[in-house]
Amino acid sequence: MPSPLSVWNTAPTSAPAQRADRYVPGSAAHPAKMLPQIAAHAIATYTHPGELVLDPMCGIGTTLVEAIRLGRHALGTEYEPRWADLARANVTRALQATEGGSGHVACGDARQLTDLIDECHHGKIALVVTSPPYGNSVHGQVRSTRETGERGVVKKDYRYSHDPSNLAHVSTDRLLEAFTEILAQCRRVLRPGGTVVVTTRPWREGGELIDLPSAVLASGQAAGLTPAERCVALLVGIRDSRLITRPSFFQMKNVRDARRQGIPLAVVQHEDVLVFTRPGQHPAPRTMPDAPRCTATAACRAGNSFTVRSRTCARRARCGGR
Numbered sequence: 081m082p083s084p085l086s087v088w089n090t091a092p093t094s095a096p097a098q099r100a101d102r103y104v105p106g107s108a109a110h111p112a113k114m115l116p117q118i119a120a121h122a123i124a125t126y127t128h129p130g131e132l133v134l135d136p137m138c139g140i141g142t143t144l145v146e147a148i149r150l151g152r153h154a155l156g157t158e159y160e161p162r163w164a165d166l167a168r169a170n171v172t173r174a175l176q177a178t179e180g181g182s183g184h185v186a187c188g189d190a191r192q193l194t195d196l197i198d199e200c201h202h203g204k205i206a207l208v209v210t211s212p213p214y215g216n217s218v219h220g221q222v223r224s225t226r227e228t229g230e231r232g233v234v235k236k237d238y239r240y241s242h243d244p245s246n247l248a249h250v251s252t253d254r255l256l257e258a259f260t261e262i263l264a265q266c267r268r269v270l271r272p273g274g275t276v277v278v279t280t281r282p283w284r285e286g287g288e289l290i291d292l293p294s295a296v297l298a299s300g301q302a303a304g305l306t307p308a309e310r311c312v313a314l315l316v317g318i319r320d321s322r323l324i325t326r327p328s329f330f331q332m333k334n335v336r337d338a339r340r341q342g343i344p345l346a347v348v349q350h351e352d353v354l355v356f357t358r359p360g361q362h363p364a365p366r367t368m369p370d371a372p373r374c375t376a377t378a379a380c381r382a383g384n385s386f387t388v389r390s391r392t393c394a395r396r397a398r399c400g401g402r
Contacts, residue, residue: 085311086309086310086311086312087311087312087314088117088118088121088311088312088313088314088353089314089318090115090117090118090121090313090314090315091115091117091314091315091316091317091326092117092317092318093317094326095113095115095116095326096108098115098116098117099113099116102116102145102149102170102173102174102177103140103145103170103173104166104169104170104173106166107140107166107170110139110140110163110166112139112211112213113139113140113142114139114142114143114209114211114279115142115313115315115351116142116145116146118279118313118351118353119142119143119146119147119209120146120149120150121313122207122209122277122353123143123146123147123150123152123207123209124150126206126207126275126277126355127152127206127207127275128206129150129151129152130151130152130153131152131153131206131207132152132153132154132155132201132204132205132206132207133147133152133153133154133155133205133206133207133208133209134154134155134156134197134205134207134208134209134266134269135154135155135156135157135208135209135210136156136157136190136193136208136210136262136265136266137157137158137159137190137210137211137212137213137262138156138157138158138163138164138167138185138210139158139163139167140163140166140167140170141156141158141166141167141168141170141171141183141185142170143156143209143210144156144167144170144171144174144183144185145170145171145173145174147181147183148171148174148175148178148181148182148183149174149177149178151178151180151181152181153181153182153183154171154181154182154183154184155183155184155185155186155197155201155205156171156183156184156185156186157185157186157187157188157190157193157196157197158185158186158187159187159188159189159190160187161187164185164186164187167185168185171183171184171185184197184198190262190265191258191261191262191265192265193262193265193266193268193269194265194268194269197269201269202268202269203269203270203271203272204269204271205266205269205270205271205274206270206271206274206275207274207275207276207277208266208270208274208275208276208277209277209279210262210266210276210277210278210279211278211279211280211351212255212259212278212280212292212296213255252285252290252292252295256295256296256298256299259296259299260299260302260303261303263276263278263299263300263303263305263356264302264303264304266303266305267303267304267305267358270358271358271360272358272359272360272361273357273358273360273361274357274358275308275355275356275357275358276300276305276355276356276357276358277353277354277355277356278296278300278353278354278356279313279351279352279353279354280292280293280296280351280352280354281293281348281350281351281352282352284338284343284345293310293352293354296354297310297354300354300356304358304359305356305357305358306356306357306358306359307354307355307356308355308356308357309353309354309355310352310353310354310355311352311353311355312350312351312352312353313350313351313352313353314349314350315348315349315350315351316349316350323349325347325349327347327348331347331348332347335347
């Protein structure tokens with residue numbers, strides 16, 4: 081296992097290059113995707129092959145894809161059906177490109193995590209990797225209107241959804257309250273000594289700086305987790321000992337607009353990575369476990385859960401004991 085580093089060199093290539101040919105079409109529409117190398121670095125650092133990795137807010141399944149490609153088993157839950165469907169498709173694609181491993185995606189509210197994942201996995205999860213939403217309007221994509229003969233740009237795919245129940249649409253206080261509940265649920269399914277990795281960053285709202293990383297640190301402690309590390313995951317490349325930024329169109333626009341108003345905003349260069357552990361010790365010898373068996377749960381039979389299993393286990397796409 082690699083030695084832990086406080087600065088993670090996670091952007092040697094751009095985000096699109098990291099996802100090229102590894103994710104199904106339509107995945108780019110998610111407005112706040114985790115950088116694949118961040119998930120991969122966390123998985124390689126804090127787990128061994130054959131162990132179980134969870135993302136309770138998995139989006140299009142980045143954590144799950146990277147876990148499977150590194151020979152781990154992956155579980156994910158996602159509130160939005162649109163993204164859950166894409167996560168399932170990406171899990172299927174990852175399994176087709178690898179040997180062994182398994183992936184399971186359930187659609188539902190992560191505050192009910194223990195009901196969404198099979199009981200056989202409770203207390204068996206080695207690592208949680210996730211990220212809370214950063215407000216209701218995030219990165220998105222831009223398209224030039226020259227294609228239609230007009231001047232200017234159009235922004236698209238910059239909202240998680242229009243569902244007011246989505247945590248992306250609630251106040252910061254409610255978001256932190258809900259995220260504390262989610263982390264408490266994660267603690268319940270983690271094995272003793274298991275690790276939780278949360279990536280986050282500050283943002284400005286009405287000109288005021290929201291220190292989300294420090295707030296998430298407090299949430300983790302309130303959920304019964306023990307803070308272990310605070311790291312930096314780079315969103316910029318390194319070339320000849322210099323940082324190479326890759327800001328989006330709207331990141332640059334937001335920085336310029338803020339500076340005109342006297343707000344000292346800068347292009348985001350990194351994510352804060354908060355690392356927690358569940359109190360307790362896991363037995364030292366860790367061997368490659370068998371692939372987790374898929375057992376039909378009420379959620380599976382209701383059709384709101386989906387399992388893809390290793391080709392060495394079964395070539396079945398839908399859960400339900402068939």
